[in-house]
Amino acid sequence: MRKTRKRGEKTARISLQRCGGYDSEKVFKAVKKAIDDLGGIDRFVKKGDRVLLKPNLLVSSRVDKHVTTHPEVVRATLKLVKKAGGKPSIGDSPALGSAVKVAAKCGIADVAREEGVEVINFNRPIDIDNPAGAQFKKFKIDEAIRDADVVINLPKLKTHGQMTLTMSVKNMFGSIPGTRKTQWHLSAGTDRMHFARMLVDLCHKVSPQVTIMDAIVGMQGNGPQNGDAKKIGLVMAAEDPVALDVVASEIVGLRRDKMLTTVAAEEMGIGCTDPEDMSIGGESVEDCKIGGFVFPMVVDIMSLFPWFLRNPLRDWLTSRPVVDRQKCELCMVCANSCPARVITAKNDKLQFDLKQCIRCFCCQEMCPQGAITVGAGPLAKALRL
Ligand code: SF4
Ligand code: SF4
Structure with missing residues (x-):
């Protein structure tokens, strides 16, 4: 298992790059600029590394529905990884169906074939200890996550009925194979903060080396499957998924104290949650803010x-x-x-x-x-x- 990132990191670098659409070249340029802004792909991937890309493969859905991470974001990342000499694969545990089927429907399987990369369905659970966890000391994650030298988190910015938004931290929930995710919902019961703390502990344990968020077109309203597409026009990247979510929330207009995984991370001392301690590369947060983003009705009063x-x-x-x-x-x-x-x-x-x-x-x-x-x-x- 890779090293877990240090707790209590207090500074973070976030890169915000404009990208007007899913044209292959434009996406590659934006992803490369974002990674270069963080020090370049060689900082994260060494020759011969087994690199696992973890996109959001929620359910089988056409690419134009914007339910899954866009194949061009996956392609751009694959190209960078290969250039650095890494051996990439793509994996997830969808909420419904297999990763192979979901990837086939949304176009990621085509990209994988063209780039000569395997799509892995997470169905080999293994127990891992999490002694440094703030609250959760054990998880069952997929073997592929444990065995990767590098994990690259590729979330899509979307609304979420329970967590308000699903982004970098929530995307790592897919590290838990299949129906075992259900158990976590049951154990959290109606306590959304309990669930948020589990997501933060899990994301921290998996510690993806870098997160590249597809916020070119996001989803608003009744997400994460049935909302409406919302153009945001950004590729965002950071080493710290918690910090990236803080910035992304601000861009779409969600207060930090309303984003439960951010609240949990702050309370647990995981990641950087204070915008004052973040340095932003590329565009400024202020220039990227979009108005009128529609959130789901999450009433927790x-x-x-x-x-x-x-x-x-x-x-x-x-x-x-x-x-x-x-x-x-x-x-x-x-x-x-x-x-x-x-x-x-x-x-x-x-x-x-x-x-x-x-x-x-x-x-x-x-x-x-x-x-x-x-x-x-x-x-x-x-x-x-
Ligand atoms: S527990 Fe309630 S909210 Fe959750 S899936 Fe069942 S009916 Fe829906
Ligand atoms: S609400 Fe109706 S259509 Fe939707 S999943 Fe349930 S039974 Fe199927």
């Missing part, structure tokens, strides 16, 4: 109420999955993805047992029809919270 009222009011206040019956085709993908097993169909209608629902929003994430959204609880709605 329990903390506004005294503890003794929280349990009785929980169902009235917290966000919940809401199904659009016109769009629902009763395929039951959501039910099969639900860690708490609380979705059933009765009289041709989908039903949620909200008392048992842990608000992980895996159902919203997985619905192929975009029929599930995150809605406010009735009291929250009435009080316009």
Whole structure:
């Protein structure tokens, strides 16, 4: 296993490079400039290194839906790695289906074939200890992650029903093979901070050497699968995934204290979370900010109420999955993805047992029809919270 990055890093360099679209040459130029700004690919990859690229391969989806990391971002990274003498491969553990199938649908398999690189499905779990973890001391990750000399994190900037945004830190959740991810949702229950802390500990354990974020076109609204494309026009890169997420959140207009993985990282002393301690290369954060980015409705207002009222009011206040019956085709993908097993169909209608629902929003994430959204609880709605 590679060395885990030092805890408590207090400074970080982030590179922001403009990129107007997915033209192969333009993307390569932007990715190369971003990596050069961090010291060049030779800083991260040595001759003969086994280099694992970890894109976001959530589910099978066409490239123009912007659900997965764009193949041209993967291609540009592969070219750089090969130039440095590294031996690259591409791997992930999608939420649904295999990495090979997802890569075939979104075009990454074509790039892999053209570049002579293998796509690996993460299905070989191994136990790893995480003694330096702030809270989580053991993980089951894929063997390919453990065996790589270098991991390059390739997230896509998208909205997320539970975590608000999925970016650098959240992308490493795919290091956990297959359905084992479900167990983490169950153990976190309704506690979003618990889940965020686990994501931070896992990302820190895997310690990707560098993260290159596809924010050329991101996803807003009902992400991470069924939102709308939003042009951001950036390739962003950093060694520190926590710091990169801080900057990316600021660019799309999410306050740092609303990004739970950032809050968790700050509390756990992992990564750099203070913009004052970051140096920015390429464009300035101010010039890159985009207005009107649409976030999912994540209503977590329990903390506004005294503890003794929280349990009785929980169902009235917290966000919940809401199904659009016109769009629902009763395929039951959501039910099969639900860690708490609380979705059933009765009289041709989908039903949620909200008392048992842990608000992980895996159902919203997985619905192929975009029929599930995150809605406010009735009291929250009435009080316009
Ligand atoms: S996954 Fe979507 S379409 Fe399928 S049953 Fe659930 S809500 Fe309906
Ligand atoms: S119903 Fe949806 S939000 Fe609730 S536990 Fe199941 S998957 Fe999670």
